[in-house]
Amino acid sequence: MDVGLLHPGEMGAAVGRCLCEAGHKVLWASAGRGEATATRARDAGLTDAGSVAAISARVPIVLSICPPHAALDIAREVAGCGFRGLFVDANAIAPATARSVGAVIVDAGGTFADGGIIGPPPVPASPGHTRLYLSGDQAATIGGLFTGTAVDARTMPGDAGAASAVKMSYAAWTKGTAALLLAIRALARAEGVEDALLAEWALSQPSLPARSEQAARSAAAKGWRWIAEMDEIAASMAADDLPGGFHQAAADIYRRSATSVRPDLDTVLAALPHRAARHG
């Protein structure tokens, strides 16, 4: 099977490599992408088709794995190229956003499967760590592509939107609590009580010092991509009449962390207080 992959980032390239190792030909589009993406694609054994238009004309299946803020734009671009095949969105987006992506594709004459990836980029030599949740009428077709690979594809009951809902619920905890820890540690530091908090954590919450340091490293490296993911989680909550404020605040923490020049805890915590915001 020929499969298009937009675009080979850290996760997309690893998923593409799994598909190649399962015997599929995976096409990517170098137009508009940077050198790091080209290197990842080459290393993963993907074939450069040049442009999104070329991919849309050549493959029956397109897999969208990109930063969440780009998911709708990529679907529009593919639909605008006349794609009539099966489009899979495997991004960290709200169920409603996934349904909007599906509508763009279906309105243009294609079919749609919803996806959500949980776990680190898959490594063929070490399977069992990466799940690809899939929902919608076409979910089983996509699941079949990954048979025998390091991607554990799980077809879910429910319509398009269900797989995204799993991803949103999962990331609401992992990335939401990571942002909360950073905010808490910045508060304790601003109030001059960080040592007391760390001493109390050592007694009663011994995992939190290391977790907050890991949160700082992740926020500095990937926070730029998690801003939109937190916004999507906030929108997911609001769509079900739940408060979106937790994850709007988490988006703000990642927005601020993304300005951090170094990935260590001190630099990230220094980037968090915004005096201008306090005075309105």
Ligand SMILES: NC(=O)c1ccc[n+]([C@@H]2O[C@H](COP(=O)([O-])OP(=O)(O)OC[C@H]3O[C@@H](n4cnc5c(N)ncnc54)[C@H](OP(=O)(O)O)[C@@H]3O)[C@@H](O)[C@H]2O)c1
């Ligand atoms: N990485 C993980 O561990 C992980 C885990 C679970 C789920 N996921 C999901 O996988 C998806 C992609 O994550 P990733 O880690 O692969 O991201 P990534 O490493 O940041 O790569 C993003 C890719 O998309 C391209 N891109 C960036 N901005 C774009 C834009 N505005 N329009 C079109 N393409 C754009 C980048 O190309 P250029 O930089 O060359 O422009 C790059 O090839 C996300 O939805 C994420 O939630 C990732």
